[in-house]
Amino acid sequence: MSVRVQTADFDVAAALAEMRLASADIGAVVSFIGQVRDINDGDTVNTLTLEHYPQMTERMLASIEKEAQSRWNIVNSLIIHRVGTLKPLDQIVLVAVASAHRGDAFKACEFMMDYLKNQAPFWKKESTPDGERWIEAKTSDTEAQERWQQS
Amino acid sequence: MNIKVLYFARIKESVNYSTEEIALPVDISNINTLKAFLAKRGEIWADLFSGKQVVRAAINHELVDDMMAIHDGDEVAFFPPVTGG
Numbered sequence: 644m645s646v647r648v649q650t651a652d653f654d655v656a657a658a659l660a661e662m663r664l665a666s667a668d669i670g671a672v673v674s675f676i677g678q679v680r681d682i683n684d685g686d687t688v689n690t691l692t693l694e695h696y697p698q699m700t701e702r703m704l705a706s707i708e709k710e711a712q713s714r715w716n717i718v719n720s721l722i723i724h725r726v727g728t729l730k731p732l733d734q735i736v737l738v739a740v741a742s743a744h745r746g747d748a749f750k751a752c753e754f755m756m757d758y759l760k761n762q763a764p765f766w767k768k769e770s771t772p773d774g775e776r777w778i779e780a781k782t783s784d785t786e787a788q789e790r791w792q793q794s
Numbered sequence: 795m796n797i798k799v800l801y802f803a804r805i806k807e808s809v810n811y812s813t814e815e816i817a818l819p820v821d822i823s824n825i826n827t828l829k830a831f832l833a834k835r836g837e838i839w840a841d842l843f844s845g846k847q848v849v850r851a852a853i854n855h856e857l858v859d860d861m862m863a864i865h866d867g868d869e870v871a872f873f874p875p876v877t878g879g
Contacts, residue, residue, distance in 0.1 A: 781876070
């Protein structure tokens, strides 16, 4: 299990290969990549700036990995999240999970992403032709996390 | 009791700084009473901390609810609902 918070871009192929090749008991790797969109709420997005709370971020992401590991049979997991100023098409986040069988990896990957969205202390501010604005938290993201509490 | 308080994102921009040391009066013992204490600092603070806005709190890097007790030397953080990913 590992967590990286960084300004630099990341190489998904290299990260997944490292995870996959670490152990022959891995039969499945599932990954999610989030990228910056060029339009949000009908407005053009020039840049997206991510602020975070160092120390708490790493701690929260590690606890999300640990929670996923307690719920499913996971061999390994990885979260990479970028901070700083990004532009459309830039990668923001990678969540990857390796397991013996695909079911665990699919579920754990979605779970980790839903929890990250609601609990990890990151905040997005977008720059549009009309100026800068903070992105509001979405109710749909909260609901996505709550699904996992019912099951 | 002395604590360190951190502000993030929209809240940091509103109060215009990111961190401060506060010597708390003895009757401030949890997040709830700390918010009420901060709300008395002026209009900007009242807007943020009197309950009109959702303000999340963390103590020593753990998310906490408003009834969580504060102790000497704690690092308390206030921030809006998170929007990462």
